[in-house]
Amino acid sequence: MKQIALLAASLSVCAGAAVADPLHVVVTFPVLGDFVQRVGGDGVTVTSLVGAGADAHVYEPTPADAGVLARADLIVVNGLGFEGFIDRLIAASGSAAPVVVASEGVTLQEAGGHDDHDHHDHGDDAPDPHAFQSIDNALIYIDNITQALCGLDAENCDTYQARQGEAHAEFAALNVELHAALTKAGAQDHVLLVPHNAFAYFGAAYGLTFEAPQGLSTESEPSAADLAALLRALRDEGAAAAFPVSGASDRLVARLAAELSIPLGAPLYAENFSAADGHAADFIAMQRHNVGAIIAALQGE
Ligand SMILES: [Zn+2]
Incomplete structure (x- = not known):
């Protein structure tokens, strides 16, 4: 039966x-x-x-x-x-x-x-x-x-x-893993520079502050006055490292990093993935890559 x-x-x-x-x-x-x-x-x-x-x-x-x-x-x-x-x-x-x-x-x-x-x-x-x-x-x-x-x-x-x-189970485990990695590396409470504001939520989750010359989108171009004000703010805040984002120009952040004498890290993935055989081919890999790149730059690797 x-x-x-x-x-x-x-x-x-x-x-x-x-x-x-x-x-x-x-x-x-x-x-x-x-x-x-x-x-x-x-x-x-x-x-x-x-x-x-x-x-x-x-x-x-x-x-x-x-x-x-x-x-x-x-x-x-x-x-x-x-x-x-x-x-x-x-x-x-x-x-x-x-x-x-x-x-x-x-x-x-x-x-x-x-x-x-x-x-x-x-x-x-x-x-x-x-x-x-x-x-x-x-x-x-x-x-x-x-x-x-x-x-x-x-x-x-x-x-x-x-x-x-x-x-839910897999992402929750990832969250614990990334929190632990950042804590172990003493990477929290830093101010970081990226080209456009893509990391407000990521930053809020991990206790990091992201500043950006381009506002919310890769489309906008900051004025010279905007850039000068941003440079002053980054100096005041003691910005620790700068990062390009994958797929967009690194011209502005490279220039600002040089002016501030802070390290320029590996590109972060803001909204796209690497090629399928790359190191950020899906959401979980992207999150791991971004946290790893931040830790590496802050530790001077
Ligand atoms: Zn974006």
Whole structure:
């Protein structure tokens, strides 16, 4: 009797798998793709509009992108103004797919460590959109994505929720590991310089302050007065190290690091991944790489 029930159960699983095509999920950039793949597994195929290594801030959609969106079952975006191109592109595509704002529910964090300096006048009192840079927020993204997949595919919701649980366990362990590494290295409470404000959430999570000449996006160009004010603030604050970000110019931070005589570390990953065989090919590797690069620079390696 038990065997018959098992046989029936396995038959129905096979039948379900045979008829159900994977959901086609379109995301704006690879970090979201990692999260969707993690929860969706073989129940989804994921297409990222912005490729690995590209700059999501200045991305210019192609005509093919509208076609990709038109065929989507689900569209996942960061929100918080991160993808300036997306609303018009979705409208132009005629897509009727639901759009999930993955950052919904995060506690917003303003960029920069302080509000009093005049170099914060160039419009960056808006919240930092790079909310996925804290592991706690990344889990809110995972939860929103799980809910959306369950809404579209109730039959496999248990499987999605099981993977959501695995992600929570894995990310929580990563958080403990990175906190311990930074504490052991005495890396907390430092002021660090990056090109654009992509690390307000990461900094808040780990007790680091990030300053940036370019505000919230790689698009903006600081004025000479902004730069002079930033240099003064960095001297006052005792900035400890500077870092380029992968995929964007290191010209400004290299110049500021030279003027301040502070080390220029390895590039951090703000919103894109390395190539698949590189050292930051997914979210977990990216977080580990960024923490490792910060520790190495602060220890003068
Ligand atoms: Zn960015």
